[in-house]
Amino acid sequence: MELTADFHTHTPYSHGKNTVLENAVAAKKLGLEQIGITDHGFNHLLFGLKRKKLVDLKNEIDEAQRLTGVKVLMGMESNLISVDGDTDMKPSDLVNFDLYLAGIHEVLRYKRFSDFYAIMVKNYTAYKMGKKPSQKVVDLTTKAYVEAVKNNPIDILTHVNYKCCCDLKEVAKVCADYGTYIEINTKKRHISPEELDMMASCGVRFLIDSDAHSADRVGDTKIAEELLKDCTFPLSQIDNIEGRLPKFRFAEYKQKHL
Numbered sequence: 001m002e003l004t005a006d007f008h009t010h011t012p013y014s015h016g017k018n019t020v021l022e023n024a025v026a027a028k029k030l031g032l033e034q035i036g037i038t039d040h041g042f043n044h045l046l047f048g049l050k051r052k053k054l055v056d057l058k059n060e061i062d063e064a065q066r067l068t069g070v071k072v073l074m075g076m077e078s079n080l081i082s083v084d085g086d087t088d089m090k091p092s093d094l095v096n097f098d099l100y101l102a103g104i105h106e107v108l109r110y111k112r113f114s115d116f117y118a119i120m121v122k123n124y125t126a127y128k129m130g131k132k133p134s135q136k137v138v139d140l141t142t143k144a145y146v147e148a149v150k151n152n153p154i155d156i157l158t159h160v161n162y163k164c165c166c167d168l169k170e171v172a173k174v175c176a177d178y179g180t181y182i183e184i185n186t187k188k189r190h191i192s193p194e195e196l197d198m199m200a201s202c203g204v205r206f207l208i209d210s211d212a213h214s215a216d217r218v219g220d221t222k223i224a225e226e227l228l229k230d231c232t233f234p235l236s237q238i239d240n241i242e243g244r245l246p247k248f249r250f251a252e253y254k255q256k257h258l
Contacts, residue, residue, distance in 0.1 A: 001208075001228075005240045006219050007036035008077065008101060008158060008183065008209035013057050014039035015047035018215035020057070024064035024072050026218040034245065035218065036099045036209075037061055038075035043088035043109040049076060054096050075099025077158055082111040083118055083140045085147025087154075094153075095258050100250040101183075102148055103158035104141070119144060123164040133165050142166040146174045153253035155246075156181045156207055162190035172199035179249040181239070186223040187211035193230035200233035207240045 009023050010016030016023075020037050027035040037057070039049045049057075058074055065072040074097055078089040087102050088109075094100075106124065110116035118140045126133035133141075141164050148154060149171075160171060160182055168191075175182055182199060184191070184206050200206070210220040228235065239246040 001221050001225055001241055002243075003030070003032060003208060003219050003221055003241055004243055004245055005032055005034035005036075006210050006212070007034070007073070007075070007099060007156060007207060007240065007246075008038050008185070009035060009212040009218055010039055010077075011037060013053055014044070014049050016213045020060040020072065021064040021067065022215040023212065023218050024068045024070050026215040027070050028068045030219040032070060032219055034071040034073060036073045036075045036101075038077045038099060038101050040105065041076055041078035041088040042093075043079050043081055044105060045107045045109055048088075051093070058096070073098040075101055077101040077103060079108050080104050080119070080144050080148050081108060082115040083144045083147075084111075085144055085149070085151050086111050087148060087152055089152065094254070098251070099156075099248065100152070100154050101156045101158050102152070102154045103160075104144070104162075104164045106163075119164065126165075127163045138165050138167060142170050145171045149174045149178050149180045153250045154180050155248040155250045156183050156209070158183045158209070159185040159188045159190045159211065161195070162188050168195050168199055169202060172202040172204040176203040176205075179247075181205055181207045181246060184208045184224045184227065184238070185211050186220050187213075187217070189223060191227070193227050196227060196231050197233050200231075200237055205246070206238045207246060208238060
């Protein structure tokens with residue numbers, strides 16, 4: 001499997017070990033055309049990107065692109081912070097970015113305590129106990145994903161269902177309808193071949209991303225290749241392999257609105 005681009009990587013601006021340039025160099029060595037620098041969102045209490053650092057990050061991205069020839073996209077892995085689909089990417093932040101990822105993470109500043117309790121406490125308690133959360137919790141988590149996709153120009157949902165259970169079919173349907181990709185993450189085993197096939201049947205499109213926190217993992221596809229051996233959906237539904245590049249909704253949104 002030949003990866004065309006890796007749209008989910010981290011740097012020391014959040015929780016990564018290597019610089020923007022080092023990630024871009026790694027991408028160039030692998031023959032990737034594009035790379036996304038997508039550090040954790042502002043509301044991550046331990047590793048969140050700082051707004052005051054955005055100018056420095058942009059300068060590093062421009063320099064890395066100039067030195068490597070790889071297209072380097074300035075993105076963020078934003079956090080879902082409410083069951084109503086709010087993220088920590090505010091409307092005023094959008095102008096600063098090229099790429100809009102979103103996912104559910106631990107240790108966040110949520111919009112309300114009730115959101116923290118419903119999304120994090122209930123899901124993660126069940127995860128730690130090795131159990132599936134109640135249907136009510138699954139429904140609320142599903143609502144958070146669905147409303148986020150409907151109300152924000154999100155390009156990619158990251159590691160869906162990792163430690164937080166949702167109705168994957170409903171999430172896949174809304175992603176297919178709105179043009180948001182679902183990530184096949186190669187850092188976390190967050191989904192099964194059967195679940196991928198079920199989501200694919202809804203018409204959603206996928207991207208394979210490394211979620212690299214170090215440059216040596218940029219472009220890694222191992223977990224995806226293992227999963228896809230047992231899938232039946234066509235690989236043409238994955239838009240960053242074999243020379244293909246995705247059409248991102250956020251880029252279209254920016255052309256129209258920013």
